[in-house]
Amino acid sequence: MSLLVARNMVGGYGEADILHGVNLTVAPGQVVVIIGPNGAGKSTAMKAVAGLVRLKPGSSVMFDGTEIANAPAESMVARGLAYVPQERNVFPSLSVEENLLMGAYARPSAAKDGLERSYAVFPDLAAKRRAAAGSLSGGQRQMVAVARALMLTPKLIMLDEPTAGLSPKFCTLIFDKVREIAASGIAVLMVEQNARPALAIADRGVVLAMGRNRAEDTGPGLLANPEIGHLFLGGNAPEEDAA
Amino acid sequence: MIELVNFYLIPGLVLGAIYALAAAGLSLAYGVLRFANFAHGELMTWGGYAALVAVVALGISPWVALPIAIAATIPVALAADRAFYAPLRRAQPAVLLISSFGVALMIRAVVYLVWGPTPQGYARGFTPPLVFEGIRIQQRHLMILAGTAIAALLVHLLLSRSRAGRAMRAMADDPDLARVTGVPVAGVIRLTWCVAAALAAVAGVFLAVDTELTPLLGFNVLLAAFAAAILGGIGRPWGAALGGLILGVVEELSTYPLIGGAPLLEPAYKGGVAFAVLVLVLIFRPQGLFKGMG
Numbered sequence: 001m002s003l004l005v006a007r008n009m010v011g012g013y014g015e016a017d018i019l020h021g022v023n024l025t026v027a028p029g030q031v032v033v034i035i036g037p038n039g040a041g042k043s044t045a046m047k048a049v050a051g052l053v054r055l056k057p058g059s060s061v062m063f064d065g066t067e068i069a070n071a072p073a074e075s076m077v078a079r080g081l082a083y084v085p086q087e088r089n090v091f092p093s094l095s096v097e098e099n100l101l102m103g104a105y106a107r108p109s110a111a112k113d114g115l116e117r118s119y120a121v122f123p124d125l126a127a128k129r130r131a132a133a134g135s136l137s138g139g140q141r142q143m144v145a146v147a148r149a150l151m152l153t154p155k156l157i158m159l160d161e162p163t164a165g166l167s168p169k170f171c172t173l174i175f176d177k178v179r180e181i182a183a184s185g186i187a188v189l190m191v192e193q194n195a196r197p198a199l200a201i202a203d204r205g206v207v208l209a210m211g212r213n214r215a216e217d218t219g220p221g222l223l224a225n226p227e228i229g230h231l232f233l234g235g236n237a238p239e240e241d242a243a
Numbered sequence: 244m245i246e247l248v249n250f251y252l253i254p255g256l257v258l259g260a261i262y263a264l265a266a267a268g269l270s271l272a273y274g275v276l277r278f279a280n281f282a283h284g285e286l287m288t289w290g291g292y293a294a295l296v297a298v299v300a301l302g303i304s305p306w307v308a309l310p311i312a313i314a315a316t317i318p319v320a321l322a323a324d325r326a327f328y329a330p331l332r333r334a335q336p337a338v339l340l341i342s343s344f345g346v347a348l349m350i351r352a353v354v355y356l357v358w359g360p361t362p363q364g365y366a367r368g369f370t371p372p373l374v375f376e377g378i379r380i381q382q383r384h385l386m387i388l389a390g391t392a393i394a395a396l397l398v399h400l401l402l403s404r405s406r407a408g409r410a411m412r413a414m415a416d417d418p419d420l421a422r423v424t425g426v427p428v429a430g431v432i433r434l435t436w437c438v439a440a441a442l443a444a445v446a447g448v449f450l451a452v453d454t455e456l457t458p459l460l461g462f463n464v465l466l467a468a469f470a471a472a473i474l475g476g477i478g479r480p481w482g483a484a485l486g487g488l489i490l491g492v493v494e495e496l497s498t499y500p501l502i503g504g505a506p507l508l509e510p511a512y513k514g515g516v517a518f519a520v521l522v523l524v525l526i527f528r529p530q531g532l533f534k535g536m537g
Contacts, residue, residue: 050423052423073423074424075425076423077425085423088419091420091421092416092417094413101406102409102413102426105406105424105426108406148424
């Protein structure tokens with residue numbers, strides 16, 4: 001039984017479609033990574049699931065047994081679907097704690113528990129709870145954004161390039177947290193440019209190119225696939241990239 | 244020195260308080276809705292006349308009529324949003340600005356039709372000023388200052404302590420992120436109009452108490468309120484309120500006979516002071532005076 005089944009997603013921002021029939025499947029508790037070249041439609045596919053990109057008729061997005069294609073973006077959190085955009089993913093003038101509380105806006109009764117869990121998962125944030133989110137470093141902002149998305153314990157959290165622009169230390173931390181999140185039963189769908197380390201922690205990897213599915217396999221399977229390695233992973237054998 | 248306080252500083256603070264209320268509402272609406280609402284002045288005027296109706300019909304004081312003025316102004320703002328701004332939600336800010344100008348003219352036309360162009364007052368009797376150690380302050384001025392302080396406190400509590408206020412600030416920060424975070428955007432917009440209209444109504448009643456009711460009551464201070472909002476960094480209600488206080492005081496002090504017996508600036512030019520300050524701020528500190536101060 002899959003949690004998310006997106007079939008034949010077609011759509012884009014204006015006249016031109018960016019997605020030409022993308023399929024995505026995520027099972028409960030799975031980590032699924034979307035990789036692909038620039039302009040492949042990775043982020044757009046995720047935004048379409050989140051209700052931020054209009055899908056054409058014929059597209060289908062089943063989430064937890066309900067059709068949600070083109071449902072209002074603000075209704076997704078209450079369904080258990082959280083989305084963390086790549087950029088501008090915190091409210092800069094709000095404090096860290098206020099940012100987290102916004103994550104529980106749809107269900108205020110869960111706010112207190114959510115805060116406790118967030119500070120347990122990201123202890124660094126507890127010390128910064130009164131600081132304006134806009135004053136934090138990129139890595140800290142990413143933690144705030146992820147913690148906010150986890151406030152209501154979603155069924156699926158979607159992360160758009162969570163490690164973009166972060167130092168290697170923070171990248172490792174984020175990937176560790178992703179595994180932790182998945183271990184707690186929350187599925188993770190993630191777009192990543194850092195393809196190798198992302199696939200290394202992924203249950204499944206999806207390769208998109210030109211708005212279509214190009215390949216799909218387990219994370220290790222894609223890493224070992226010479227064609228994918230050559231086209232999308234820089235052509236290095238996985239071992240050479242370990243450092 | 245006591246003359247400076249009695250005839251310049253206190254009137255300046257009173258005028259500044261009214262600017263502050265007007266600018267805070269303007270700034271709040273700007274922050275959440277991203278356009279300069281030119282109908283804000285007419286909302287003030289509407290509130291002023293609504294209080295007049297209550298004062299005349301019920302024989303109450305304008306202070307007691309404040310809740311009625313607020314209750315009468317909120318539906319006007321909500322109706323304007325529903326009819327004119329909501330269909331334009333995705334339009335350029337300039338389109339919304341012009342449409343708000345149209346809304347202003349509509350409200351003004353109704354005011355002219357219903358109440359006529361003749362200035363009116365809340366028919367107050369003469370009340371002697373209160374005197375403390377030579378400082379004379381009109382009772383109504385004291386009420387305006389106290390009322391403004393209470394309104395500022397309430398808005399502060401709303402924005403900083405309440406869930407809805409947090410959502411308003413989140414919307415002002417990033418409307419798209421607020422949406423994916425699960426904030427019901429339409430509801431927050433309605434709430435913002437309620438608060439902005441309430442502030443406008445209070446500002447309008449206070450201004451009418453201090454001067455007199457005319458159909459141009461609010462419009463006449465709208466540009467100064469904009470100047471105050473920009474002075475404080477537009478989109479920040481607290482900055483706007485401080486900007487309003489500063490402008491009011493500077494405006495009144497500009498006519499103080501500092502050197503010799505002649506006023507520093509002829510009172511006729513007083514209205515230009517706000518804009519001189521605005522121009523200086525835009526040149527030297529375009530982000531507003533209080534950026535980075537929360």
